[in-house]
Amino acid sequence: MSSTAQGSTPYYFVPHASRHPVMAAIGLFFVILGAGQWVNGAGWGKYSLFFGLAWWLVVLYQWFRDAVHESEGGLYGHKVDLSYRWSMSWFIFSEVMFFGAFFTALWWARVHSVPALGSLDNALLWPDFKAVWPSVVAGATASPAGIIEPFQTMGPFWLPTINTALLLSSGVTLTIAHHALQHGNRGKTIAFMWMTVILGFVFLCVQGYEYFHAYTDLNLKLTSGVYGSTFFMLTGFHGFHVLVGMLMLLFITLRLMKGHFTPERHFGFEGAAWYWHFVDVVWLGLYILVYWM
Known part of the structure; x- marks a missing residue:
């Protein structure tokens, strides 16, 4: 978190509506679906799991990037x-x-x-x-x-x-x-x-x-x-x-x-x-x- 002038820092920061929570949930859905099917013998399960992991990691990267920008922007x-x-x-x-x-x-x-x-x-x-x-x-x-x-x-x-x-x-x-x-x-x-x-x-x-x-x-x-x-x-x-x-x-x-x-x-x-x-x-x-x- 970068330091900013006291007058420019909000008392409490409320972020705008974000797509990140629901997008992360979608990725985790495919992870759990794929893992459950893979261990039960469904060959397509592993593809669902890896797709969900890749999706989830991309969402995390975007989410953390936004949080860093907010922090460095003096909003925290x-x-x-x-x-x-x-x-x-x-x-x-x-x-x-x-x-x-x-x-x-x-x-x-x-x-x-x-x-x-x-x-x-x-x-x-x-x-x-x-x-x-x-x-x-x-x-x-x-x-x-x-x-x-x-x-x-x-x-x-x-x-x-x-x-x-x-x-x-x-x-x-x-x-x-x-x-x-x-x-x-x-x-x-x-x-x-x-x-x-x-x-x-x-x-x-x-x-x-x-x-x-x-x-x-x-x-x-x-x-x-x-x-x-x-x-x-x-x-x-x-x-x-x-x-x-x-x-x-x-x-x-x-x-x-x-x-x-x-x-x-x-x-x-x-x-x-x-x-x-x-x-x-x-x-x-x-x-x-x-x-x-």
């Missing part, structure tokens, strides 16, 4: 700034609940579901079954019924630890960039923002190699029982959030290079930074609960 005052801050806060809170549900699923499987399978009835049916979490007892990954192929669990060394260092470093570079922007040092801000974006991109590359290693060397797949499903569910959704956060920071960096934001008004930057730090904190929880325990 204090009340709009507050609304953006509350909106981003609630969005991140919803993401906390999102990951909280998946962490709870991991906890429930480890503490309740798997031990319950070791009851006397199941012990008589499957005497070779070990009712412990696979990462606790080596070799406890094979299925007595032969439904799940034996696999190896993913430890913290070295790829997850490297990714932890990358994300923590990106949090540091982002904080340095924020302080530089607050002091009006745009060149330093842009340099450290590019470093943050690159670190996020390298994180995704390392995670992609980790998945390749899991499938080819460890035989660890999404179908590898509850361990495989919770592992890929948690790390995969987090990786998607890293991708979204990296794109947010990339667009903020490009806006910085165009001269957007000032030391006094830069919530677009701050909102993306809040999201990135949230992604960092979630990864620390993943690193401990998924890879170490």
